[in-house]
Amino acid sequence: MSDAVIRSTEGRIGILTINNPPVNALAAAVRAGIKDGVEAFGRDSNVDAIVLIGGGRTFIAGADIREFGKPPSGPNLNDVIATMENSPKLIVAALHGTPLGGGLETALGAHYRVALPTTRMGLPEVHLGLLPGAGGTQRLPRLTGAKYALDAILSGRHIPAAEAKSKGIVDAIVEGDLLKGAIAHTEMLLAQKAPLRRVRDLSVTLESPELFAETEKSIARKARGFKAPWNIIKCVQAAVDLPFDEGMKRERELFAELLTSTESAAQRYYFFAEREAAKVKDVPADTPQREIKTGGIIGAGTMGGGIAMNFANAGVPVTMLETSQEALDRGLKTIRTNYENTAKRGGMKAEDVEKRMALITPTLDYNALKDADVIIEAVFETMEVKETVFKKLDEVAKPGAILATNTSGLDVNQIASYTKRPGDVIGMHFFSPANVMKLLENVRGKATEKDVIATVMSFSKKIGKIPVLVGVCEGFVGNRMLRMRGIQSAYMMEEGALPQQIDKVVYDYGFPMGPFAMSDLAGNDVGWRIRQGKKEKEKRNVRYTGYVADAICELGRFGQKTGAGYYKYNLPDRTPIPDPEVEKIIEETSKKLGITRRAISDQEILERALYPMVNEGAKILEEGMAQRSLDIDVIWVNGYGWPVYRGGPMWWADNVVGLKTIHDALLKYRDASGDPFWEPAPLLKKLVQEGKKFSSV
Ligand code: NAD
Numbered sequence: 302m303s304d305a306v307i308r309s310t311e312g313r314i315g316i317l318t319i320n321n322p323p324v325n326a327l328a329a330a331v332r333a334g335i336k337d338g339v340e341a342f343g344r345d346s347n348v349d350a351i352v353l354i355g356g357g358r359t360f361i362a363g364a365d366i367r368e369f370g371k372p373p374s375g376p377n378l379n380d381v382i383a384t385m386e387n388s389p390k391l392i393v394a395a396l397h398g399t400p401l402g403g404g405l406e407t408a409l410g411a412h413y414r415v416a417l418p419t420t421r422m423g424l425p426e427v428h429l430g431l432l433p434g435a436g437g438t439q440r441l442p443r444l445t446g447a448k449y450a451l452d453a454i455l456s457g458r459h460i461p462a463a464e465a466k467s468k469g470i471v472d473a474i475v476e477g478d479l480l481k482g483a484i485a486h487t488e489m490l491l492a493q494k495a496p497l498r499r500v501r502d503l504s505v506t507l508e509s510p511e512l513f514a515e516t517e518k519s520i521a522r523k524a525r526g527f528k529a530p531w532n533i534i535k536c537v538q539a540a541v542d543l544p545f546d547e548g549m550k551r552e553r554e555l556f557a558e559l560l561t562s563t564e565s566a567a568q569r570y571y572f573f574a575e576r577e578a579a580k581v582k583d584v585p586a587d588t589p590q591r592e593i594k595t596g597g598i599i600g601a602g603t604m605g606g607g608i609a610m611n612f613a614n615a616g617v618p619v620t621m622l623e624t625s626q627e628a629l630d631r632g633l634k635t636i637r638t639n640y641e642n643t644a645k646r647g648g649m650k651a652e653d654v655e656k657r658m659a660l661i662t663p664t665l666d667y668n669a670l671k672d673a674d675v676i677i678e679a680v681f682e683t684m685e686v687k688e689t690v691f692k693k694l695d696e697v698a699k700p701g702a703i704l705a706t707n708t709s710g711l712d713v714n715q716i717a718s719y720t721k722r723p724g725d726v727i728g729m730h731f732f733s734p735a736n737v738m739k740l741l742e743n744v745r746g747k748a749t750e751k752d753v754i755a756t757v758m759s760f761s762k763k764i765g766k767i768p769v770l771v772g773v774c775e776g777f778v779g780n781r782m783l784r785m786r787g788i789q790s791a792y793m794m795e796e797g798a799l800p801q802q803i804d805k806v807v808y809d810y811g812f813p814m815g816p817f818a819m820s821d822l823a824g825n826d827v828g829w830r831i832r833q834g835k836k837e838k839e840k841r842n843v844r845y846t847g848y849v850a851d852a853i854c855e856l857g858r859f860g861q862k863t864g865a866g867y868y869k870y871n872l873p874d875r876t877p878i879p880d881p882e883v884e885k886i887i888e889e890t891s892k893k894l895g896i897t898r899r900a901i902s903d904q905e906i907l908e909r910a911l912y913p914m915v916n917e918g919a920k921i922l923e924e925g926m927a928q929r930s931l932d933i934d935v936i937w938v939n940g941y942g943w944p945v946y947r948g949g950p951m952w953w954a955d956n957v958v959g960l961k962t963i964h965d966a967l968l969k970y971r972d973a974s975g976d977p978f979w980e981p982a983p984l985l986k987k988l989v990q991e992g993k994k995f996s997s998v
Contacts, residue, residue, distance in 0.1 A: 306334025307356070308341065313349040314484055315342035315390070324362035325355045327403045329375030331365075335407070336381045339388050350391040350491055352483045353411060359398020360420075361407055369569070378403055378435040379549070382410030386499050391490060395483035396420045396471065399459070406433055409440040412498045414471040415486050416462045417479050422470065425457035429572055430529045430565030430946060434556030438536035439501070439548045444469045446506035451516055451537045455530055501545045513538050526811040527946050528564045532556075563957060567948035571938060574931035574949070578769045579762065581754055582928055588755040591701060593763075597622065597673035599690050601632025601663070604707050605679035607735025610636055611764040613657040614736070620662045620669050629663045636661065639736065667697045675703040675760065677729055684711055688719050695720040703753055705729040709780065713746045713773045723748035727757055730777055731766075732940050740940035741766040742777050769936050772926035779936045781921065782950070785913035788978070790816045791846035793909060795891050797898040800867040801879045806906040811944025816910070818877050820850075821866035829854040843978060848890045853883065909970065912963050915954040919982035922951075922998055930955070930995035955994040964989045 305328065307318045317338040319325045335353065342348045355361060368374075385392055385407070394411035400422045408414050408422075416422070424433040424441065432438060433454060442450035445468045453460060465471045475482025509515070513534055524530035532555040539551040559565045580586070596612045596619040598605050605621060609632075612619035623629040640654040662669070670676055676694055680686050687706065694704050704726045706716050717726035728744025741761045745754060754770065761768035771778045790803050804815025814822070832847045853866065860866035861875055868877030891898050918933045927933045934949020947953045954963055964981050971979030981989075988994065 305330035306338050308338050310348065311484055312488075313347060314487055315345065315348040315351045316480070316484075317342075317351060317353045318356045319354070319361060320356045322357050324359050324398075325357065325404070326363060326365035326367075327361055327378060327407070328365040328368065331361070332378060332381045333375045336376050336384050339384050339390075339392065343388050343390050348390060350393065350487045351388070352393050352395055352480070352487055353385075353407075354395040354480055354483060355398065355400075359404075360394070360396045360400040361404030362399050363402035363404050363425075378406065379553075382407055382436055385410035386412075386501060388497075391487070391495065391497055393483055393487045393490070395475075395479050396422060396462075397479050399423075401425055401459075402433065402437075403435055406435040406437045406440070409436065409444070409500055413486070413490060413495075415473045415475050415479075415483050416465065416471045418462050418474050418476065420462040420465075420471075421459040422462075422465055423457060423459045424454050425459075427455060427457040427529050427533060428568070430527065430562065430568035431559050432529055432533045432536060432552070432556055434552060434560075436501075436549060436552065438533065438552050439540045439545060441470070442505045442537055442540045443500050443503040446508055447537055447541055448508045448512055450540075451512070451534065454533050454537065455516070455520065505541050507541050526564075526944050528562050529559055532559055564946035566956070567946050567952060570931075570948050570952055571934065571945050574952075575767060575935050575939075577929070578767070578932050578935040579758055581758060581770050584751045584755050584758075588751055590756040590759060591674065591703065591752060593617065593674040593703075593756065593760050595619065595673050597670040597676035599676065599678040599694075600680040601629055602679065603733060604731060604735050605677075606632045606636050606639075607733070607737075608677055608679060608707065608731055609661050610639065610657070610736035611731075611766070613660040615764045616660065617764070618660045618662070620664055620673060622664050622667065622670060624665070626665065629665065633658075633661070633663055667693055670694070671697050671699055673698065673702055675705060675757075677705045677707055679707040679731075682708060682710060684715065687711060687716050691716055691719040691726075695722065701725070703727065703756060705757070707731055710776065713744050714748070717746045717748055724750040725753055727753050728773070728777075729757065729761075730771075732779075738940065739765070739767045740779070740936060741768045742771045742779060742936065742940075743768050744771055744773060744777060746773055767935065767939050769932045770928060771932070771936075772924070774921070774924065774926045778918075778921055778927050778933055779940050781926075782914045782917045782933070782937070783941065785917045786816055786910050788843060788846050789909040789913055791849065792844075793901055793906060794849055794887055795894055795896055796901060797891075798901040798906060799879070799884060799887065801877075802901070802903075803906055803910070804877075806903045807910055810907060810911070811947060813942040817867040821860035821868060821870075821877065822875075824860050824862060825850060825854050825866050826859040844976070848894065849887055852886050852890060856886075858883075908966050911950065912966055912970075913978070915950050915963055916967055916979075916982050916985060918951050918954075919985040919988075919995070922995065923982060923984040930998060951995045955996055960985060960994065961989050 305321050307320050309316045319331055321328055321331050342351050392411040393413045394408040396408055396416040397420050400408055402425060405422045405424055424437045426433050449468055462474055466474050473486055516534055520530055536552050536555055539548045596617055598609050598619055598621045601621050601623045609619050609621050637658060640657055643649050644651050644654050676698060678690050680690055706728050713728040717723035726746055727749045730742035730744055732738035732740050743757050758768050776784055793803055800817035804818050807815035857863055858865040861870055864870050864872050867883055869880045921927050930951035933951050937943035937949045938945050943949050954960060964985055967979045967981045
């Protein structure tokens, strides 16, 4: 008998306690222990019924991730669950913590279920590109009806105990001691001579004959490119249409299809990548951290306001400083409106709006920041303003305070040099809108102390962000790679493609929108002003990319906000409409540049839009600006809408396209254009020669 599942008895009730800390994952020993235990109690004439319960902090929280990708050993979960369901003794599953995935599926194999009020259960496999493959798609609909089950499995969300009770997933909520409550419930069932209620024998309620067609329609946009949601719908449909055993067979087939799909491989990779990205190679997990109880923000504009909301949402008081009362009032008003809109939509309670606002203290006086543990600067993007601010912060901030800049393009090392404590300075590059976007590029300066990095990485998580550590370079990781796509998109437009063709290829790949629609959304004037300020034409040996963009801006076509950009818009409808006028501007530009326009294939567009990004990613890795290729993937999936079912640029290059294919394509474009832009990064060349992947670096 293994100690992964401990057997004991209480009167005439056999108890199986799962003992596989920390989360009672369904390892082979646990599966075997449950099966053996159920069989042993089944034969035991001193036992009338069985309680299955998790020891420690939770019932089974899911599959054992350490077994992923390894050859199967021990009984498979479907056999374990069938053994439970077919047991001659009544089984009650006692749920606490987070019975998720295979954990909930196991519980559905019991004849009855009870739960503590705090239990949160669910079938979250969809997030890994999978579906519940141990009967979840067949048993849940039998308890709740098809409609609810479909929604629960498609969303993968956590279901609170009270809701689970109201939907029939659990039979009773027990207060206080779970085991005692479960035993009492079991004794009651025995006294009532309750039947062995096998979920497999229940029939499924189908609320509407249109349910499946309607669900497919309603998820079409969100589930575009993903495989799992479509298979989940087929499974639940099978639960309705087929006898249980055939439904189970269908579930297995559809599960196997997902397990071997690239989409799920990418999503499973990504799931771990996101957790890994929070770790810093030379900053051990036990590095002492500085305490952050209060914050300060300089600038109450677009970014400052959003960042302040992050603090307030996490319950951290923050003082926000501006140069004028008007700017301060404007900033606070925007924050309040944001919160009130959320409250109106039901996203938060009205009294919470006031609670959060009360955490944000406006000020015009730098002395109000003297107690702040972290101060984030989000003022205008010029070195002169940053210099003034950081010199002032150096005077007023308490010793040990972390001084962060939200600059998107300036040199963090130079900013740090305006203080006498560059070790306390770090970049925290939020994305807009800062209260919504999860990605946070934390920028390590050459002097940034390790405890500052450790503190900022964990504080980022506290304020709900997904942090990635990057180095100081132009555009950091995300914008630096984005620029490559922008350059080629501009050239392809001059050579013969139209914005709508390029955008469609990028959209069809899986991005929420293409580069031109994105530029229209963000405002074409932003780049235009920067180009006017800088001598972009001579920069970095890159041929000027702004001819069409400049012409468009000169006509006041700044994008959605002016009703026209690369597309026209019938505002308030934001659907981009291709515009012959833009086509004319593009054709005239080609003519002026002496370029004969040609048809550009979708394949060429895809390669020229995405391969240079991968090549830039290789340079970033080589320079140590990102720690690992997975960090780059996390940045692109979270910050720029790279479809998660393609893993991110580097995983896609490693595992789908292959580095040699990318390398050879770069050479092909280099030789055709004579443009040094296409030179493969030395790291890419090296990896191709050695037959290795980015993930090996
Ligand atoms: P913004 O113009 O909306 O806000 C800047 C605010 O700073 C203004 O309210 C201004 O009054 C205030 N300010 C200017 N000088 C100040 C000073 N000396 N002291 C105090 N306040 C001062 O600009 P933004 O879009 O919020 O950008 C702020 C910073 O964030 C910039 O460095 C920008 O590069 C960076 N950033 C912006 C975005 C974005 O998408 N907008 C994204 C990432 C990073």
